[in-house]
Amino acid sequence: MIHNQTMIEQRPAPSSSVGAVAWLRTNLFNGPINTIFTLIGLYILYLLVVPTVQWAFINADWVGTTRDDCSREGACWVFINARLSQFIYGLYPSSEIWRANIVFAMFFSLIGWLAIPRLPFKRWVAIFALIVFPVISFVLLYGGYFDLPKVPTHRWGGLMLTLLLATVGMVGALPIGIVLALGRRSNMPIVKSFCVVFIEFWRGVPLITVLFMASVMLPLFLPSDMSVDRLVRALIGLTLFQSAYMAEVIRGGLQAIPKGQEEAAAALGMTYWKRMGLIILPQALKMMIPGIVNTFISLFKDTTLVMIIGLFDLLGIVQAALADSRWLGFSLEGYVFAAFMFWVFCFSMSRYSQYLERKLHTGHKR
Amino acid sequence: MSVRPNARPVGQKPPFWRDRAKRALIFQCLLIAAVIAFLFYVVGNVQDNLSSRGITTGFGFLSNTAGFGIVQSLIDYSSQSTYGRTFFVGLLNTLLVGGLGVIAATIVGFIVGISRLSPNWLIAKLAAAYIETFRNIPLLLQIFFWYFAVLRTLPSARDSLAFGEAFFLNVRGLYLPQPLFESGFGLIPVTFVIAIIASVALVIWAKRRQEATGKRLPAYWISFALIFGLPLLVMFATGVPITWEMPELRGFNFRGGITVIPEFLALWFALSIYTASFIAEIVRSGIQAISHGQTEAAQALSLPRNLVLRLVVIPQALRVIIPPLTSQYLNLIKNSSLATAIGYPDLVSVFAGTTLNQTGQAIEVIAMTMAVYLTISLLVSMFMNWFNARVALVER
Numbered sequence: 097m098i099h100n101q102t103m104i105e106q107r108p109a110p111s112s113s114v115g116a117v118a119w120l121r122t123n124l125f126n127g128p129i130n131t132i133f134t135l136i137g138l139y140i141l142y143l144l145v146v147p148t149v150q151w152a153f154i155n156a157d158w159v160g161t162t163r164d165d166c167s168r169e170g171a172c173w174v175f176i177n178a179r180l181s182q183f184i185y186g187l188y189p190s191s192e193i194w195r196a197n198i199v200f201a202m203f204f205s206l207i208g209w210l211a212i213p214r215l216p217f218k219r220w221v222a223i224f225a226l227i228v229f230p231v232i233s234f235v236l237l238y239g240g241y242f243d244l245p246k247v248p249t250h251r252w253g254g255l256m257l258t259l260l261l262a263t264v265g266m267v268g269a270l271p272i273g274i275v276l277a278l279g280r281r282s283n284m285p286i287v288k289s290f291c292v293v294f295i296e297f298w299r300g301v302p303l304i305t306v307l308f309m310a311s312v313m314l315p316l317f318l319p320s321d322m323s324v325d326r327l328v329r330a331l332i333g334l335t336l337f338q339s340a341y342m343a344e345v346i347r348g349g350l351q352a353i354p355k356g357q358e359e360a361a362a363a364l365g366m367t368y369w370k371r372m373g374l375i376i377l378p379q380a381l382k383m384m385i386p387g388i389v390n391t392f393i394s395l396f397k398d399t400t401l402v403m404i405i406g407l408f409d410l411l412g413i414v415q416a417a418l419a420d421s422r423w424l425g426f427s428l429e430g431y432v433f434a435a436f437m438f439w440v441f442c443f444s445m446s447r448y449s450q451y452l453e454r455k456l457h458t459g460h461k462r
Numbered sequence: 463m464s465v466r467p468n469a470r471p472v473g474q475k476p477p478f479w480r481d482r483a484k485r486a487l488i489f490q491c492l493l494i495a496a497v498i499a500f501l502f503y504v505v506g507n508v509q510d511n512l513s514s515r516g517i518t519t520g521f522g523f524l525s526n527t528a529g530f531g532i533v534q535s536l537i538d539y540s541s542q543s544t545y546g547r548t549f550f551v552g553l554l555n556t557l558l559v560g561g562l563g564v565i566a567a568t569i570v571g572f573i574v575g576i577s578r579l580s581p582n583w584l585i586a587k588l589a590a591a592y593i594e595t596f597r598n599i600p601l602l603l604q605i606f607f608w609y610f611a612v613l614r615t616l617p618s619a620r621d622s623l624a625f626g627e628a629f630f631l632n633v634r635g636l637y638l639p640q641p642l643f644e645s646g647f648g649l650i651p652v653t654f655v656i657a658i659i660a661s662v663a664l665v666i667w668a669k670r671r672q673e674a675t676g677k678r679l680p681a682y683w684i685s686f687a688l689i690f691g692l693p694l695l696v697m698f699a700t701g702v703p704i705t706w707e708m709p710e711l712r713g714f715n716f717r718g719g720i721t722v723i724p725e726f727l728a729l730w731f732a733l734s735i736y737t738a739s740f741i742a743e744i745v746r747s748g749i750q751a752i753s754h755g756q757t758e759a760a761q762a763l764s765l766p767r768n769l770v771l772r773l774v775v776i777p778q779a780l781r782v783i784i785p786p787l788t789s790q791y792l793n794l795i796k797n798s799s800l801a802t803a804i805g806y807p808d809l810v811s812v813f814a815g816t817t818l819n820q821t822g823q824a825i826e827v828i829a830m831t832m833a834v835y836l837t838i839s840l841l842v843s844m845f846m847n848w849f850n851a852r853v854a855l856v857e858r
Contacts, residue, residue: 300839
């Protein structure tokens, strides 16, 4: 039998199941309970967003030089503007700021180069960043060579100090962490228990007691004629503290490598250090990068604690600026600015770590 | 077959540096020697430094009079008390803010974490915004924000924000009514304890009965009613033996009632909000870790939605959630040491701060402070190991 009727023309889907209306229905007004939740959510949003926008943008004052330029109805960003160079460089002499700027520029371009997967020569850039760059930055920041005037560390501060503490703490903690993690997995009982005690000790105490210890007890531990710079003391404390957390991240990565890898390497007659350096660590480190980035984020946030032992990191310098009698009463602006700076750094790093996790995940899917 | 020129004849032992066991032994002996040498060096330096500064070591200072006041104390304390007592005041204050922080962070964290998975787009996005905002801002900054930018800018006592006639909030803190227990109140806690014991017994009995006969009993609802209803009943039967002492404005300040100092409020808010953002992520990933097949299988057995959650998803999710959750609790307690930045009298602020500065006994004080935190960490990780062993998946 041959059908010669024509098919009914396809009709468009009902307007309630496509487009914006359908989206609203399925996502916001799906049943009475959901509708109530949506309304509550909208109300909360209204309560939060409207005053914030009014305070931070609509009623805010942006231009000027003194507090009299602020109408006090909204935020007074003049305060941030006037203090911006302090917030970034601390008390670094203004004639020498170009030195800090060079270090900043090199730092961000190196990080960018290492973070973007497409760029070539990763290995050489990494070696440069780990060996040559610290020397250049020290010479530039501290001075004393090539006719550069010396800038003592107590004048360093602001965002510069925050980045410095976090980066040095991290780079210093990585090798110690690798050694501790390998030690914790070792077959030698004394090495193993030593590493376990070391890791658990640092992980069990708050960072602030570590910093107190570094600032109060370290001078007692050293010969009396040897004095250590306050910044260096904080760095030692941060690095040791961080290395314990790093060791745990690395141990997690090491545990994820199947035992067959090490056995196969051993069967080829490789020594312990060859097995670790050529077979296990390259695979494990790749898987650890997200974890390492996450510990870096927490270290970055934890650097704010150094203000308690008297260093002026970004938060410390903001806090100090708030006590200035010419600018009393702008604590909200100061904190919002500092929070925004920290948030931008931490949020972009956490996004990067999530991106890496997705990217690295593919190789280990079974 | 060629023989390698330096191959060992059969039966000869390898040189000791090729013998793994001997090498390990030598290496470990060297490590111990290095550690001991380091300790000797440090201890020698410490003795030199202390004697040159005229500080005597030992814990004798703990029985000296402290001579400074502390704004909040859960035990009797005055400036005539000893340094040893400052230790306990600080410890209790740390535990107070830590305990209340854990409770608040858990509640907020679970609500936000579950909202993050809500089918409602707006609620899910709000929860995500909460998490991404608060976990990417340093805790110390949040503490400062609550303390200096919010609580320090509140009106003075005369213009306090009043919530009803009982709660007052001003720059000096939060004033709450204080319950005063009259005679006969002792019965209520006793019934409370009895109700808890009875409900535990009931749950065990109901479970046995269900396993034996298949009959279900709403044991959780019954015990809920028991735990809250019984004490309430006793309270009304004994004629409500509680009176409330209301805070009252006298002159420039409030008298009576409970005063919650602003340092405590700032620290508590910041700790709870910050930690809750991490707990929310843990809860979300814990629930998402349960494969969707589990939910589908339970629905295929025609279990109602609340039972799918209660009997299938949550018990499995808790196994994933609880280990990272406890480490967040530990972080919260360790982070409460930031109290020192705003002057809340916790262990670090009172003991490792004021007491250390007054006595100069840096080593003893820091060691005692660290020992407290280490003990807490150790206890919690022991609990964790016990819990992990208990809930570990029994695999074939």
